[in-house]
Amino acid sequence: MAVDLVHCTDEQLAAEVARESSDGPAFVALVERFRARVWRICFRLLDNEQDAADAAQEVFLKLFLHRTRFAGRSRYTTWVHAIAVKTCLTMRRSRGRRKRHENLGSEAEWEARQPARPATPQGLGMDLLKMLETLDEEDRALLLLKYAEAYEYEELAAIFEISVSACKMRISRAREKLQSRFPES
Amino acid sequence: MKDFLERLADSEVREPPPDFDRRLHQRVNRTLVVQQVIDFFIGAIAWSAAHFLRAALGWLAFTITGKFQDRDRR
Numbered sequence: 001m002a003v004d005l006v007h008c009t010d011e012q013l014a015a016e017v018a019r020e021s022s023d024g025p026a027f028v029a030l031v032e033r034f035r036a037r038v039w040r041i042c043f044r045l046l047d048n049e050q051d052a053a054d055a056a057q058e059v060f061l062k063l064f065l066h067r068t069r070f071a072g073r074s075r076y077t078t079w080v081h082a083i084a085v086k087t088c089l090t091m092r093r094s095r096g097r098r099k100r101h102e103n104l105g106s107e108a109e110w111e112a113r114q115p116a117r118p119a120t121p122q123g124l125g126m127d128l129l130k131m132l133e134t135l136d137e138e139d140r141a142l143l144l145l146k147y148a149e150a151y152e153y154e155e156l157a158a159i160f161e162i163s164v165s166a167c168k169m170r171i172s173r174a175r176e177k178l179q180s181r182f183p184e185s
Numbered sequence: 186m187k188d189f190l191e192r193l194a195d196s197e198v199r200e201p202p203p204d205f206d207r208r209l210h211q212r213v214n215r216t217l218v219v220q221q222v223i224d225f226f227i228g229a230i231a232w233s234a235a236h237f238l239r240a241a242l243g244w245l246a247f248t249i250t251g252k253f254q255d256r257d258r259r
Binding site for chain 1: 202
């Protein structure tokens with residue numbers, strides 16, 4: 001029986017992609033359905049159009065190659081978002097580390113430099129995204145998805161494979177870190 | 186601080202590049218071709234190794250026993 005690829009659920013579409021052995025209509029429909037969401041995650045986390053395009057392509061390639069691995073333990077959307085976040089974090093770690101170190105220094109270096117700095121925050125002149133760069137990669141991603149993309153705690157917890165209370169705690173601690181580093185922001 | 190972080194939602198997210206889909210499907214199809222070529226060679230090597238080994242064992246058995254066993258006709 002043919003499945004209506006436009007109106008079927010995400011899980012039905014994923015099952016149809018898994019049945020296909022080629023880049024066929026179900027995969028085209030899947031890309032169409034998730035393109036905007038995957039792109040937003042990649043663009044938010046990588047903050048660069050070229051890297052975001054590479055990462056989004058990588059995400060869809062992984063969805064295609066691992067199309068039979070979706071076990072249905074979570075919603076398909078959550079699974080896709082988790083792949084997108086992990087891909088972006090891996091890409092940032094591999095591509096961005098050197099660049100970020102040149103610009104801001106690592107978190108450890110940043111904290112090591114703190115006592116020598118004056119009490120007035122130097123970060124006031126920095127924009128919000130640069131301030132987030134001072135955080136750990138996962139904390140930065142959590143804050144971006146929570147505040148820029150308005151994800152619920154439950155969804156973030158599923159994406160990052162932590163409990164909801166741990167997710168709330170990490171977001172709260174990340175905010176506290178920012179507050180302590182940039183008190184007048 | 187909360188208001189400050191909520192300003193993140195105001196930052197613009199650009200549209201994906203116009204050739205995004207074309208590049209993606211090119212990449213997927215290239216990967217598929219590579220995967221199928223690898224699968225083909227792995228399958229072909231296993232198949233030819235099995236047949237060569239069968240012939241070699243038949244030759245060895247014939248050399249030792251002097252009897253030719255045609256398993257296919259039995």
